[in-house]
Every structure is written in C-alpha cells, then in structure tokens.
Amino acid sequence: xxxxxxxxxxxxxxxxxxxxxxxxxxxxxxxxxxxxxxxxxxxxxxxxxxxxxxxxxxxxxxxxxxxxxxxxxxxxxxxxxxxxxxxxxxxxxxxxxxxxxxxxxxxxxxxxxxxxxxxxxxxxxxxxxxxxxxxxxxxxxxxxxxxxxxxxxxxxxxxxxxxxxxxxxxxxxxxxxxxxxxxxxxxxxxxxxxxxxxxxxxxxxxxxxxxxxxxxxxxxxxxxxxxxxxxxxxxxxxxxxxxxxxxxxxxxxxxxxxxxxxxxxxxxxxxxxxxxxxxxxxxxxxxxxxxxxxxxxxxxxxxxxxxxxxxxxxxxxxxxxxxxxxxxxxxxxxxxxxxxxxxxxxxxxxxxxxxxxxxxxxxxxxxx
Numbered sequence: 001x002x003x004x005x006x007x008x009x010x011x012x013x014x015x016x017x018x019x020x021x022x023x024x025x026x027x028x029x030x031x032x033x034x035x036x037x038x039x040x041x042x043x044x045x046x047x048x049x050x051x052x053x054x055x056x057x058x059x060x061x062x063x064x065x066x067x068x069x070x071x072x073x074x075x076x077x078x079x080x081x082x083x084x085x086x087x088x089x090x091x092x093x094x095x096x097x098x099x100x101x102x103x104x105x106x107x108x109x110x111x112x113x114x115x116x117x118x119x120x121x122x123x124x125x126x127x128x129x130x131x132x133x134x135x136x137x138x139x140x141x142x143x144x145x146x147x148x149x150x151x152x153x154x155x156x157x158x159x160x161x162x163x164x165x166x167x168x169x170x171x172x173x174x175x176x177x178x179x180x181x182x183x184x185x186x187x188x189x190x191x192x193x194x195x196x197x198x199x200x201x202x203x204x205x206x207x208x209x210x211x212x213x214x215x216x217x218x219x220x221x222x223x224x225x226x227x228x229x230x231x232x233x234x235x236x237x238x239x240x241x242x243x244x245x246x247x248x249x250x251x252x253x254x255x256x257x258x259x260x261x262x263x264x265x266x267x268x269x270x271x272x273x274x275x276x277x278x279x280x281x282x283x284x285x286x287x288x289x290x291x292x293x294x295x296x297x298x299x300x301x302x303x304x305x306x307x308x309x310x311x312x313x314x315x316x317x318x319x320x321x322x323x324x325x326x327x328x329x330x331x332x333x334x335x336x337x338x339x340x341x342x343x344x345x346x347x348x349x350x351x352x353x354x355x356x357x358x359x360x361x362x363x364x365x366x367x368x
Contacts, residue, residue: 004045011040054090056138057082058130062146062173063099063114064121066264070173071145078145094133098126104133123150127157131164144170149264174262181206181230181257182265188251191273194301197242198272202253204228204235213256218249219312228255243274245303248314275318283308283332284325291325291354308332313339319349326355329364 003009015036019027026032059082061071082093095105100117102125123146134140142161148170161168185203192198204212214228216239228235243249254267279301282292285308295302303319305311308331316322316339329337343349353360 002047004047006044008040008043011043012036054088054092054138056134056140057091057093058134058140058142059093059095060123060126060130060142060144060146061095061097062121062123062144063097063116063118064147065099065118066121066149067145067147067173068118070147074145074173082143096126096130098122102126102129104129120151121146121149122152124152124154124157127154127161127168131157131160131166134164134166140166142166142168144168145173146170147174147262148172149262179207179259180261180265181210181212181255182262183253183255183268186251186253186268186270188270188272191275192243194246194274195242195244197240200239200241200251200253202228202237202239204230204237204255205233206230206235206257207233209233210257215254215256217252217254219314220250246274246279246301246318247303248273248317250314273317278320279303279318281305281315281319281322282325283311283323283327285327286325289325291323295323311336316340316343316349319343321350321352324351324353324355324359326358328358 015027019025027036059078061075063071086093097103097105097114097116098121099114100120100122102122103114103116123144127142130140130142182205183202184205185201187201187203189198200216202214202216204214206212208230209232210230212228212230212235214226214237216223216226218241223241224239226237226239228237249272250269251272252267252269257266260266280295281303282289282295283305284291285306287306289304292302292304300320303315305315308327311333313336322340322343324332340351344351353365
C-alpha cells in the first residue's frame with residue numbers, strides 16, 4: 001500500500017498535542033479518536049497496489065539494416081546475462097524484433113530469422129505494441145537494443161510510457177569505430193523582420209582534420225554549397241541571409257563526407273519566423289487582382305499566390321487573414337486546408353472567400 005499525500009500523517013501528533021493541552025475537549029474519547037483516524041486516512045489517500053510481485057521484461061531488438069549483424073552477434077550473450085539475472089522464476093522475458101514492422105518471438109522460435117522489411121526503424125510502433133500487450137496487473141519494463149537512429153519521432157511514445165509508469169532502458173549497439181563526422185549545431189534566430197539580415201552559424205565535428213562539403217538549404221532549395229575546414233575536431237561555417245516576405249522558413253545544413261560511420265547525424269534542421277506589418281495572404285488566379293491593390297491602399301502587406309497548388313503551411317505564420325478569390329477547392333492542397341481550419345478556429349485568423357463561379361458554393365468546398 002502506498003499513500004498519495006503522506007504529509008497528512010503529521011495531523012496525528014498535532015491532535016495528540018491538542019488533547020494534552022485542552023483536556024476539557026475530551027479528544028481521547030473512542031468515537032472522536034476514530035473520527036480523527038478516518039479523516040486522516042482519507043486525506044493521505046491510500047493506494048492499494050494490485051500488481052503481482054513479478055516483472056515482465058520486454059526486450060526490443062532493432063532489426064533494421066544498420067544493426068542487423070550487430071544484433072545477431074551480441075544476442076546470445078545478452079540472453080544468457082538476462083536469464084541469469086532474473087530475480088525469480090515468476091519473472092518473464094519477451095523478445096520483440098522490429099524494423100518496418102513488429103514481430104514478437106514466440107517460445108520455440110528462438111532461431112527464427114526476421115524476414116520483414118529492414119529499411120525503416122519504427123521504434124515508436126514497437127513501443128506502442130508493447131503498451132498494448134503489457135498486462136495491467138503485472139509491472140513491466142522495456143529494454144531496447146538499437147543504434148539510436150529511429151525513422152519516426154518518439155515523443156508520443158515517451159509521454160505514454162511515463163503516464164503508464166513503464167520504465168525504459170536502452171543500450172546503444174554500434175560498431176567499434178570513431179570515424180564519424182556530424183553536424184553538431186545549426187544556430188539561427190527564432191524570429192527576424194522583413195528584409196533584416198541574419199546569420200546562420202553551423203558547427204561541424206569530426207574524428208580527424210579534414211575539409212568537408214557543406215550544403216545549406218531553405219525550404220528544400222539550395223542556398224549555398226561550400227566546404228568546412230575541421231581543425232582539432234571542430235569546424236565552423238557562417239552564412240548570411242535575408243527574406244523579403246513574412247512566414248516561417250525551414251533551414252537545413254548537411255555535410256557530405258566521403259567516408260562516415262554514422263550518416264544519420266549528418267543533417268540538422270531549424271525554423272525561423274519572418275514577421276512584419278499586418279500581412280494578408282491573397283490566393284488569386286487573376287492577373288493584377290484589384291483586391292490586392294485595394295488592400296495595399298489600406299497599408300496591408302499583401303502576399304499574392306497565383307498558383308494554389310504551391311501553397312505551403314508555413315505561409316500562414318504571421319498572417320492576419322487569408323483571402324481566396326475565386327479559387328476552387330480541388331486546387332488547394334489538402335494539407336493546407338487542414339492547417340487553414342486550425343488557423344481560423346484555434347489561432348483566430350481571418351478567412352474570406354470572394355469571387356464568382358468557383359467560390360464557396362460551386363467551388364467544391366462543402367466536403368472540405
């Protein structure tokens with residue numbers, strides 16, 4: 001049994017002291033003592049642990065292409081060590097192989113070979129499977145053997161494990177090599193004004209002095225290709241940029257070494273928001289749309305998009321309103337429509353539809 005608020009037990013010596021000081025209150029009477037004990041127990045909120053006194057250990061084995069040989073090499077030794085370390089015969093171990101899909105090893109299939117696709121490392125999916133299989137009446141623990149490079153985010157799984165009270169241990173399985181170059185840092189300001197110059201600072205680290213090619217991109221478009229000189233294990237590169245339109249922009253820095261032990265750490269990404277005056281995003285297929293001229297006359301910063309299919313979610317950042325001028329629904333990307341819904345309902349942005357034959361009614365927006 002555990003107590004959620006054990007500090008309330010301090011009430012008992014307080015009541016004892018009151019009974020000694022104010023004897024006339026007769027706090028030692030059986031009914032009053034019982035009432036004090038009941039109130040104290042309610043306040044400390046006792047919790048009865050219904051789980052069995054045994055442990056389920058879920059062993060996750062990364063079977064992706066980058067760790068296949070390493071897992072096969074170390075697994076026999078790991079199994080012996082885990083079996084030897086079992087506290088009691090009631091504790092059980094479950095081995096789960098995963099890469100693109102998840103497969104639980106059943107008893108008697110210890111020598112079976114994982115036949116799934118090895119191109120992905122879906123650690124999040126494997127953890128979700130364990131949370132679904134783990135019984136509520138037995139404590140569980142996860143032991144992960146992986147090289148540490150997952151192809152999907154783990155934030156959601158980590159939050160769920162924390163809520164369920166399932167601890168997770170890991171062991172990095174990598175080749176014994178130090179021949180690695182990596183992008184250690186990409187520093188950008190979080191926010192900049194329209195036309196304001198800012199500096200991107202890239203830090204590259206490596207095991208030896210070398211000259212490494214570096215590519216810097218903005219929204220997937222290459223801005224510059226240069227080389228970083230690594231001296232004493234560290235190299236720096238700087239790039240100055242300025243943006244003339246408001247919105248959110250993604251910058252990436254990637255190195256291209258000829259020989260590298262872990263290519264998964266050769267790229268890093270950052271976002272920057274460019275802000276200005278009140279901005280309106282006008283989506284129109286008209287040439288020299290008069291709506292744009294009317295808005296500019298009111299001192300609005302108008303961004304005109306003539307190709308609806310090129311709309312990006314980042315263009316909504318910093319916009320006060322969005323105007324669709326006779327644009328049909330099938331030309332607007334579904335991802336942008338979903339973001340527009342969130343922009344209006346949750347962020348309080350403005351949205352107006354104008355035009356004729358392809359506006360709201362006949363433009364196909366009823367099912368959007």
